[in-house]
Amino acid sequence: MKKLLALVLALVMVLAATSAFADGLLKIGYVQVGHESDWRMANTQNYYDVFTKEAGFELELIDCDNDHALQLAKVREFVQKDFDYIVIDPIQTAGWDDVLKEVQDAGIPCIIADRSVDASADLYTTAVGTDMTAEGETAGKWLAEYLNGKEAKILVIEGSTGSSAAIGRAEGFNKIAAEHPEWKIIDSQDGDFTQAGGQQVMESFIKTYGADGFDVVVCHNDNEAYGAMDAMDAAEIKYGVDGKIIISFDATKEGLTRTLNGQILCNVECNPIQAVIVMNVIKALQNNETVEKFTLVPDEGFCAPGITSEIVTTMTDEVLAGRKY
Numbered sequence: 001m002k003k004l005l006a007l008v009l010a011l012v013m014v015l016a017a018t019s020a021f022a023d024g025l026l027k028i029g030y031v032q033v034g035h036e037s038d039w040r041m042a043n044t045q046n047y048y049d050v051f052t053k054e055a056g057f058e059l060e061l062i063d064c065d066n067d068h069a070l071q072l073a074k075v076r077e078f079v080q081k082d083f084d085y086i087v088i089d090p091i092q093t094a095g096w097d098d099v100l101k102e103v104q105d106a107g108i109p110c111i112i113a114d115r116s117v118d119a120s121a122d123l124y125t126t127a128v129g130t131d132m133t134a135e136g137e138t139a140g141k142w143l144a145e146y147l148n149g150k151e152a153k154i155l156v157i158e159g160s161t162g163s164s165a166a167i168g169r170a171e172g173f174n175k176i177a178a179e180h181p182e183w184k185i186i187d188s189q190d191g192d193f194t195q196a197g198g199q200q201v202m203e204s205f206i207k208t209y210g211a212d213g214f215d216v217v218v219c220h221n222d223n224e225a226y227g228a229m230d231a232m233d234a235a236e237i238k239y240g241v242d243g244k245i246i247i248s249f250d251a252t253k254e255g256l257t258r259t260l261n262g263q264i265l266c267n268v269e270c271n272p273i274q275a276v277i278v279m280n281v282i283k284a285l286q287n288n289e290t291v292e293k294f295t296l297v298p299d300e301g302f303c304a305p306g307i308t309s310e311i312v313t314t315m316t317d318e319v320l321a322g323r324k325y
């Protein structure tokens with residue numbers, strides 16, 4: 001009898017150690033890329049807004065500061081602590097096989113969010129995110145429409161090397177560029193998705209090619225575009241409808257403000273509001289429903305007022321007013 005009591009007690013203690021039993025909250029571990037951009041801050045805030053205790057969740061969000069090794073270590077920590085769900089926003093596409101296998105072996109459902117991984121889809125439960133290649137293609141198609149056959153020398157400030165966001169946007173844009181022999185991509189450098197990175201790369205572009213050496217700057221996110229503008233301001237280089245063409249990605253509130261005022265001519269959205277979609281996936285899994293292997297987060301493109309486009313939407317005050325982040 002004593003033995004049975006001890007066994008029951010041990011079982012209760014084990015169950016009590018799991019969050020779902022202890023407080024009814026689902027423990028969600030989210031390894032966030034970092035805090036490199038306005039987009040990232042918006043995405044983080046969105047997770048805090050959605051995964052609340054009131055909604056039934058206990059969220060532990062780790063800012064991995066763009067450190068792949070740290071991101072792997074934190075996933076392993078979540079496994080050790082037996083979290084109910086692990087959400088990974090992968091800094092880079094490569095190097096995920098082993099850790100994903102460990103999560104799978106531990107029986108913890110794993111959701112890849114925002115960016116993607118090279119690893120086989122069999123190694124994770126499901127993925128949620130935007131189509132980064134389509135984003136790049138939209139930017140290219142808009143440029144083709146805007147230039148309408150005119151020649152252009154193009155500079156690219158890339159996002160962090162090895163990230164699916166940078167890889168996809170480059171792939172999509174290059175696909176369209178290949179259809180336009182009148183375009184020349186003269187240089188492409190990593191700006192690490194930061195304003196400082198964008199400024200640094202642009203300064204070096206200006207030094208190398210001079211103010212007359214380029215027509216278009218494609219920035220892989222809004223913060224890089226702000227940095228590029230800082231560098232062009234310092235060099236007294238004009239941008240906008242009467243100057244260099246700046247194309248950006250993300251379409252954050254500030255990025256769209258600068259599109260509305262004509263500084264950025266085209267801004268292709270990457271929607272940071274993804275937490276509700278992830279939450280719905282988790283709810284479906286909790287109900288033992290089958291979920292799609294990939295859920296697309298929809299997004300759209302915008303261009304500055306005065307430009308008519310069949311590819312993207314022309315910016316208005318109303319569009320901006322509807323933006324939270």
Ligand code: AHR
Pocket residue numbers: 036037038039040114115165193220221222249250270
């Ligand atoms: O993965 C999304 C990208 O990462 C966003 O474009 C960028 O701003 C961020 O840092």
